[in-house]
Amino acid sequence: MIRFMTPADLPAIYTILCTYIQHSAANLAWSNPEYSQFEADQQAIASAYPYLVAEYEGQVIGFGYAHAFLGKESYQFDAELTIYFAKGCHHGLAKALYENLEAICKAMGIVRLISCTTASNAHSLAYQKSYGFRQFGLLPKAGYKNGQWYDVAWMEKQINSFDHPQRLSLEDIRAEFEQRMESDENQLKCFNETE
Secondary structure (H helix, E strand, O other): OEEEOOHHHHHHHHHHHHHHHHHOOOOOOOOOOOHHHHHHHHHHHHHHOOEEEEEEOOEEEEEEEEEEOOOOHHHOOEEEEEEEEOOOOOOOHHHHHHHHHHHHHHHOOOOEEEEEEEOOOHHHHHHHHHOOOEEEEEEEEEEEEOOEEEEEEEEEEEOOOOOOOOOOOHHHHHHHHHHHHHHOOOOOOOHHHOO
């Protein structure tokens, strides 16, 4: 099941994120965030951008969200994506999570999705390319973690026209997605499927 994140999901999301921080270079943070700050940050993101979870047999096994790119009004038509899944089988939910994030961002009038990915994460880069992302930059030795430098790849995907952009808030379109979720046994439906 793919659905909007609720505050009750945050402990599971925190556990997934901290696993990547502690045991990989997929996230270049050196230490786990303080939980109270993490909680506040995630709820702030979820108030303005789509924040979804993948649930399997009652457990949150993955999450993804869009968030502001560079934090200035002039960049409001770009959004950066973040997606993580617990190690192991994704039960086919990774595709659904990504597709629904993109559909919500498109409905909000976001023109371009951006991701910043550790360049050594070949699996993630291949996954993004399979969904139409292209690399537009590489920042050598951008991150330093556990005694090693890491290059960072910048990826992008255009999802709306650059001509006459019109930005809507999450609040403007969320009810329609929630209604679709309820009408299809709690599964989000992409806008593209009904256009």
